[in-house]
Amino acid sequence: MTPENKIYIADKPTLDAVKAKVDNISASVQEIAQGGSGGIAPSNMIKFSAFAGDGSAKLYIEEPGDTIIDSQVLSTIAGVKIMRSETGYPETEKDGSLVIDIKRENFGQYKEVPYEDAGLANGTTYYYAAFPYSDQGVYNRNPQNKAEATPKQYELYGFDIDQDDSNPATRISYPSDVDNAEWDPMTVNQSSGAFDLGRWANTFFMRSIRPVMLKYDGTVDYELNHDDQSFKLDGSTASDISNTAYGGNAMVEFPKMYFKRWQDATGQHVRVSNVQIDTDFKCYAHMYNGEELDAIYLPMFEGSSVSGKVRSLAGQTPMNTQTGATEKTQIEANGSGWQFDDWMNAQMVTHLLFLLGKSSDLQATFGRGHYDGGSAASSLLQTGQLKNKGMFYGTNGNASVKFLWLENYYGDRWDRKYGVVYNTAGHILTKAYPPYNTDGSGYTDTGITITGTSGGYISKTKMTEFGEFPIVASGSETTYQPDGCWWNTTQLNFLLWGADCNNGLRVGAAFHVDAPFSHSAWALGPSLAYKYPKAA
The missing domain is CATH 2.60.40.10 (Immunoglobulins)
Structure with a gap:
């Protein structure tokens, strides 16, 4: 009663x-x-x-x-x-x-x-x-x-950004042409870490995103328990999430999504649907060599080196202090389809978070993450800190954050990403989908340059069909998009993402094109993604 x-x-x-x-x-x-x-x-x-x-x-x-x-x-x-x-x-x-x-x-x-x-x-x-x-x-x-x-063939969600509004909590709005026009954002309690999805739980992407154990050949072995990934879906049978002898990795499955991204005199606009409503809707994150994929797989954990392979497993030390070439070799040792996580994946996740939280301040909305106090590899957190938590978990403390079952997608350690390089002319070059290379050949020159102060906070971006790129870093930790941005033009620079535990509140959708592919550091490492067409 x-x-x-x-x-x-x-x-x-x-x-x-x-x-x-x-x-x-x-x-x-x-x-x-x-x-x-x-x-x-x-x-x-x-x-x-x-x-x-x-x-x-x-x-x-x-x-x-x-x-x-x-x-x-x-x-x-x-x-x-x-x-x-x-x-x-x-x-x-x-x-x-x-x-x-x-x-x-x-x-x-x-x-x-x-x-x-x-x-x-x-x-x-x-x-x-x-x-x-x-x-x-x-x-x-x-x-x-x-x-x-009003039934329709598709679901359509989206948000607009007013670049003139410096307040992260008010610059994002829900327009009238989307299903979420009158919805409230989801919330994460920054004290307890508890979350409330509200009406978002019923969207096509939230219904379909799921934690799984993925075999090396790209086959889903089984689904993990949504509240505690130490177990299989039934909640009682132990999973292989920490088993280094398991022939695969702990991953998060994302269903195909079509994004339309553009900007005009009224602001920046992002729409996402489960179908291609028109030709401006692209599923770049879900493509391989021009072929559309029904699902892709992102890393549940930061990549660690286990017996010569980059793995996504709990209970491991994040891989660090290796060159990009070594990381690439160990990633590809998993088999065909395994690669560095990439730019379009990061844009999919970031824009889903902007949509869900109705704010461009990820830390204030979803948790600060491990953002401060790091000085050496020993500062990095063991993977699986939040394996017994649900789909989202974050606090205002200096600790792990989790969203969409992705643990420490920002903070703790920089992640090397495919899909973006910054050349000596000061231009952002991008490639929308694999297969990738590391020298930028065949990439699209967006003509976008970055100004402001390297190491500053992002204050202005450019919205394109290939994602949202920073163009000015002159903000602060409480204004615009309060994530860090670093760049230089002394060599071809390879994208690093998310920032580490020595960057303070600049972690988040942090953008770093300030180092070549060969760069190694204690606060830098790889994370896995799997994208590959299914055999006919």
Whole structure:
């Protein structure tokens, strides 16, 4: 019984007092159904929402409990009828078409897993109303118990950036043309690390991103438990997440996503969909040699060196103090399709985080990460610090951060990335998908240059179809996009990403093109990604 459905009144209450309490619960709109035997209607729905699908609407339903006064049951709920109409919200349990009649014994069935109302027409708005009813046949007809959905072939989410607004918390907005136009951002409690996805849990990407053990040949062996990756999905069978003898790696599967990125006089714009709505939507992160991939795999952990291979496993020391060539050799020792994590992957993750958090300050939204105090390889954190946490975890402390099951995607140690180099002319060159090389040949010259102070905070970016590149570093730790940016033009520089535990609050979507591919350091290493077409 939920507390809101209980009424506590003084001893020897008057009839008027009881009536007032009952009216309070029933929101003054409870009615007796035709043919009913009288009595009190149930309370309002706890939750009732509709989510558009392709030719369907997905209904999330949480039913009320019984109505009780001083331990006396005034109204026993028997069920909930869901009605649907195309002309407006049903006003009574007899209006429109019956979608489902949920009996008491099935309550809670659609709280987390939605009921799918299928066979609907895309582009048509459907209006739903929920009518809880008692065992006496009395219905609650409160108009609050309503929802609507307009099925369509695709899901579309997005955000806009006002580059003139220096406040990271207000410069990102949700435009009117996306499904999330009126949504709240997700939240991460910076004290406890707890997170609340809100309506974002129902999006195509959040439903499909999952932690897995991926074999060397690119086959998913099994899914990991979402709350504790030490176990398989069942939550009781131990996983191989720390097993160095296992023939594969702990990875995160990302479904195909199409991004449209551009900027104009009104600002910068990012849209993401599960289908290619038009030719401006690109799935570059999900491509190999021009071929689209249904899924790609990003590293759950920073790469470590185990028996001559770069691995993504828990309980290891992050690889460091090696040249890019050594890292490349050890990555490719895993087999075909294994590569350095790359720029388009980082842009996919960063823009999903901007979208989810509605802020360009990743640290303030998702956790600071291990950002300070490092001085040597011994400062690096052992992988798997957060293996017993859920999809997101972050605090305002100087510690590991986790989002989308990616641990320390920023902070702790720089990650070398494929896909971007900075040449001696001061131009950013990029390649959208593998196979890659390390000398920049065949890369697209964007013509984008970086100005400001190397080592400063990003204050202005350029949005292109190939991602969002920093162009000015003249900000601060609390303004614009408060992530660090480093560059020089003395040689061809290879992209490093995320920053390390000696860079303070400049960690995040930090951009470093200040060192060649051969550069080695204690705070620099590789991380794995897997992208490869499936065999025919």
